[in-house]
Amino acid sequence: MCSTFCSQIPHHLNLAPMMIMKRFSAPISPYVSPRAQAITEPPSRVGFLGIGIMGSPMAHNLLKAGIDLTVWNRTKSKCDPLISLGAKYKPTPEEVAASCDVTFAMLADPQSALDVACGKHGAANGMGPGKGYVDVSTVDGDTSKLISGHIKSSGALFLEAPVSGSKKPAEDGQLIFLTAGDKDLYETVASLLDIMGKSKFYLGNVGNGAAMKLVVNMIMGSMMASFSEGLLLSEKVGLDPDVLVQVVSQGAISAPMYSTKGPSMIESLYPTAFPLKHQQKDLRLALGLAESVSQPTPIAAAANELYKVAKSHGLSDHDFSAVIEALKSKFK
Numbered sequence: 001m002c003s004t005f006c007s008q009i010p011h012h013l014n015l016a017p018m019m020i021m022k023r024f025s026a027p028i029s030p031y032v033s034p035r036a037q038a039i040t041e042p043p044s045r046v047g048f049l050g051i052g053i054m055g056s057p058m059a060h061n062l063l064k065a066g067i068d069l070t071v072w073n074r075t076k077s078k079c080d081p082l083i084s085l086g087a088k089y090k091p092t093p094e095e096v097a098a099s100c101d102v103t104f105a106m107l108a109d110p111q112s113a114l115d116v117a118c119g120k121h122g123a124a125n126g127m128g129p130g131k132g133y134v135d136v137s138t139v140d141g142d143t144s145k146l147i148s149g150h151i152k153s154s155g156a157l158f159l160e161a162p163v164s165g166s167k168k169p170a171e172d173g174q175l176i177f178l179t180a181g182d183k184d185l186y187e188t189v190a191s192l193l194d195i196m197g198k199s200k201f202y203l204g205n206v207g208n209g210a211a212m213k214l215v216v217n218m219i220m221g222s223m224m225a226s227f228s229e230g231l232l233l234s235e236k237v238g239l240d241p242d243v244l245v246q247v248v249s250q251g252a253i254s255a256p257m258y259s260t261k262g263p264s265m266i267e268s269l270y271p272t273a274f275p276l277k278h279q280q281k282d283l284r285l286a287l288g289l290a291e292s293v294s295q296p297t298p299i300a301a302a303a304n305e306l307y308k309v310a311k312s313h314g315l316s317d318h319d320f321s322a323v324i325e326a327l328k329s330k331f332k
C-alpha cells in the first residue's frame with residue numbers, strides 16, 4: 001500500500017513519506033472500499049469547514065436559505081456569528097462529517113485542505129457510505145486526488161469544486177463553481193451550489209476543476225501585475241491614473257477587477273477581499289501545473305516573482321492588489 005499511497009503525495013508538500021503516513025491517519029485503501037451509496041437529495045444536514053473570508057459568506061447564504069448547517073473552524077470564534085444565526089457547531093471536522101450528509105470545505109491551501117480532510121480527527125474519519133465531501137478550496141490536482149482517495153475509501157462520494165469570484169460574489173451568492181469528481185454528488189449538491197453561486201461547470205475527473213481554477217487565477221495574477229505597472233507608469237509620465245482606469249474600463253481590456261480595485265490602488269489602500277498570499281499560492285501551483293506539461297508561462301513566472309517580493313515586504317494578508325507596492329521605488 002505504501003508505494004501506491006506515496007506516489008500520490010504532491011511534490012510541493014515536501015514532507016518525508018513517513019511524516020505523511022503519520023499525519024494522515026485515516027486508512028486509505030485503493031483496492032477495497034465500502035460500496036458508495038446514494039445521498040438523500042437534497043441533503044438535509046450540511047457541514048461547512050473553514051469559516052474564513054470566503055467560507056463565512058458561503059455558509060451564511062446556506063443558513064439564510066434555511067439549510068440545517070453545522071460549522072467548524074480552526075479559530076472557533078469565527079463561527080460565532082453563524083452560531084448566533086442558528087448554525088450548529090462541532091469541535092472537529094470528523095464530528096461535522098459524521099453528523100452531516102454533505103460536508104463542504106473552504107481551506108487556505110493544499111496543506112490545510114489535506115490536514116482538515118485527512119489528518120487526525122479529519123473529515124475522512126467521519127465519512128462513510130451515503131455521505132459526500134465537497135472541497136471548494138483552491139488546491140492543485142494532486143492534492144485533490146489525494147483527498148478524494150481518502151474520502152472515497154470510506155465509501156463516501158467526492159467532488160472538487162473550487163470557486164471563481166471573490167468576497168463580494170460570495171456574499172451575493174454569485175460564485176462560479178468549477179467542479180469535477182463524482183457526478184452523482186454534483187447532482188445531489190446542485191441546489192446548494194445554486195444558493196452560493198450563479199453558475200456551475202462539471203469538468204469530469206478529479207483534477208480538472210483544480211486545473212481550471214489555477215489557469216483562471218494564473219491569468220488574473222498576471223493581469224493585476226500588469227495593471228499595477230500601467231497605473232504607476234501613467235502617474236510617472238504625468239497622466240491622471242483615475243483617467244487611465246476610466247479609459248481601460250471602456251475598452252476591449254475592460255474587466256470588473258480594474259474598475260473595482262483601481263481607485264483604491266491609486267489611494268494605496270488594499271482592503272482584503274482576496275489575500276495576496278493566496279494569489280501567490282495560486283501562481284505557484286499554476287506554474288507547477290505548467291511545468292508538468294512543459295508549457296512555457298514566462299509572464300506568470302514574472303508575476304509570481306512580484307507577488308513573492310510583495311510577500312517579503314509583509315503584504316501577505318493585504319488584498320492581492322497590494323502587489324503594486326512591490327513596484328514602488330521604496331521597495332527597490
Ligand SMILES: NC(=O)C1=CN([C@@H]2O[C@H](COP(=O)(O)OP(=O)(O)OC[C@H]3O[C@@H](n4cnc5c(N)ncnc54)[C@H](OP(=O)(O)O)[C@@H]3O)[C@@H](O)[C@H]2O)C=CC1
Pocket residue numbers: 049050051052053054055073074075076078106107108109111112115116136137138139163164165166167273274275278279
Ligand atoms: N478570498 C477570495 O477572493 C477567494 C479565495 N479563494 C480560495 O478559497 C480558499 C479560502 O480563501 P479565503 O477564505 O480568502 O482565506 P482565509 O485566509 O480567510 O481563510 C482560510 C481558512 O483556512 C483555515 N486554515 C488555514 N490554515 C489551516 C490549518 N492549518 N488547519 C485548519 N484550518 C486552516 C483558516 O482557519 P483560521 O480562521 O483558523 O485561520 C480559514 O478558515 C483559498 O484556497 C483561496 O485561494 C477562492 C476564490 C476567491
Ligand SMILES: O=CC(=O)O
Pocket residue numbers: 163164165166217274
Ligand atoms: O480566487 C480568487 C478569485 O477572485 O476568484
